Amino acid sequence: MADPMRIRAQALNGNVVVKVLMQHEMETGQRKDANGKTIPAWHITDVSASLNGTPVFSAQWGPAVSKNPFLQFTIKGGKAGDKVSVQWVDNLGNKRVDEATVV
Amino acid sequence: MNTRRDLIKQGALLAGLLAGVLPLQAGAAEALAKSAFDAKTLDELYKALGLGKPVESKEVQLSAPDIAENGAVVPVTIASGAANVVRMLVLVEKNPSVLTASFDVSPAVEAAFQTRVKMGQTSNLYAVAITADKKVLFAQKEVKVTLGGCGG
Amino acid sequence: MKTVHLISAAAGLAIVAGCATQAMGPSEAEATAAADAMIKSSFREQGIAKLDRLEQDAVQKACSSDKPPTADVSAKIEAEQMATVKWPTNGQYLGDWKEGEKLAQNGRGMTWTDPAGAKSGGNCYNCHQISKAEISFGTIGPSLYQYGRLRGVSDPASAQSEPIVKYTWGKIYNAKAYSACSNMPRFGHVGVLDEDQIRDIMALLLDPKSPVNAE
């Protein structure tokens, strides 16, 4: 199973700034290993987030997002104590959901 | 600071936006065609997305370093102040596939995102904002990718 | 097993040393002995990088301190190293600057991850500025931009250019012939670069058509 994300959600000027680090190889499918064999693509394809259970954000990614991806976005409204949850899905069907409390 | 009344007002405002202006996320623009990630050139990409001619615009902001010490991680910040933006894209012109990331701009989030992308070589980087009426606005910037370390 | 044994040997040395020089720390001889023992015990061969790479020759031995060797020792080393320089067998000093640029960019070769028999790069940009276009260059060595132009080389084959052409060849072949403890590898002497490769790098530096010498 994939390792947990690191999510920081901070109330700022009536908004919530969310910063996420995800642990993922983000293998492009273009690289070859030492024996010349292509390393198969393995990367996050979809990211989504919700505030207190209501979907607020979604994104679609290709393999050129960097390894161990970083993402920052800003939710309008929201306050300290709210719950932000972030989910990713990769091209192999792996999934990870983590939640953070807005500070 | 926030009174309950403010919160209710804000919540109502948000709900109103969500209900009235645009359906949430995927519905906002139609779901991103997955073939978009296969596009090798900018032209192919816009075709795959069924979009018209892109226009360079001051309403789109793109921030990235002039020089990347390593192409494996290039920090990119995109934002747009244009009205009714429903989607934003990060493109790297000289990568094998130009589309790197697509962000749905629901009324619940700002049209401002930050991520990090891989660049195989020195290339133009694009931030693209797509509006509800299918206007395609963009900003561009060249990022030099340098050889680092001992090269071994 | 071997590692453990040698570690305890070093620890034993420490205790012995402690009796004599509690406050001042180890003597020069004790430090040298401990360092030598650690170098012997700590490395193993891997790929093409064998343990004989730890056997120092006279140059390496004389230049392994924070203090440079005396003028006499340096002069002796430089003379010995000068004698190792092999001048081009066909009398031809310059090759193709385009190939030279590729070699200058290439930092590969001779590590334990490099395959046996692979040709090495010149590593030049790691330490030197060379052509104006490459902004990713090191500064351990001096800038070589405009190398030939600054030295007045308009025709590398001319008699007038001969001293600088020969110096440049010698410097690439064995930098220690000119400066005993130079940071620069002895590319020709140790066989990192062959004659043709040196000719190409020579052209990069001295050919008036090379971008290095562009106006």
Place this chain on the structure above:
Amino acid sequence: MSKTALAIAGVMAGVIALIGAPALAQKSTSDGIAEYRAMLADGNPAELFEAKGEELWKTPRGPKGASLERCDLGKGAGVVKGAFVELPRYFGDTGRVQDLESRLLSCMETLQGFDAKAIAATPFGKGEQTNLEALVAYISAESRGMKFNLPQTHTAEKLMYAAGKKIFYFRGGPYDFACATCHGEDGKRIRLQDLPALYKNPGDAVGFASWPAYRVSSGELWGMQRRLNDCYRQQRFPYPGYASDATIALATYMGVNSKGAVSSAPALKR
């Protein structure tokens, strides 16, 4: 009305904060690189390793099913805070001067029953070595912002420093390189990378005080052992054993030289 105006102002402020100041037209290469690093400063993936390392520290593992919470990193059993900036140091139970990685191996062997030699022989990035990387991220992070202050009281610590200095200047291999070739002078670069002068204190969060670090080039967390290993590879030397005395001597030399330097580990590197 005013609420809406305020909301818009908030949005714009957010956008401006995200975008930052406009780029200047003329910038030197080193300014450009500095700007690149500043853009990456927030959101260092090393955090992922720190979190994993903390988990590993507290989780019962190995043949003995024990956690590392009783491991003595030099400041008493289980004390993590401040331990990193005093390593390498002498440990009476092993009779050795040990750096963080070699000390962790000792604890993994005695407390958890792992085979330390087998782990030391495992290639970087594989098996228990990946766990060690997470552990060094966590332990070094617990000393972030603290100043290096390696003990130099025990004779073995003094000998390690003196031997480390010798090894720092030891030239060998086909290229005649020593550590000092690249790190013996101020203000030098290899390609675009600044080379800290390591025979002295190069400053806060520089050189020894900036490792372990997340390497963006490989997306891995490198401890000092791996940093030194790759230095020796580039020096064209044979392979330094993991947690071998030569590597610990070098770490002692650099660590003592860095006395007073503020640790930024785990940092972010090219």
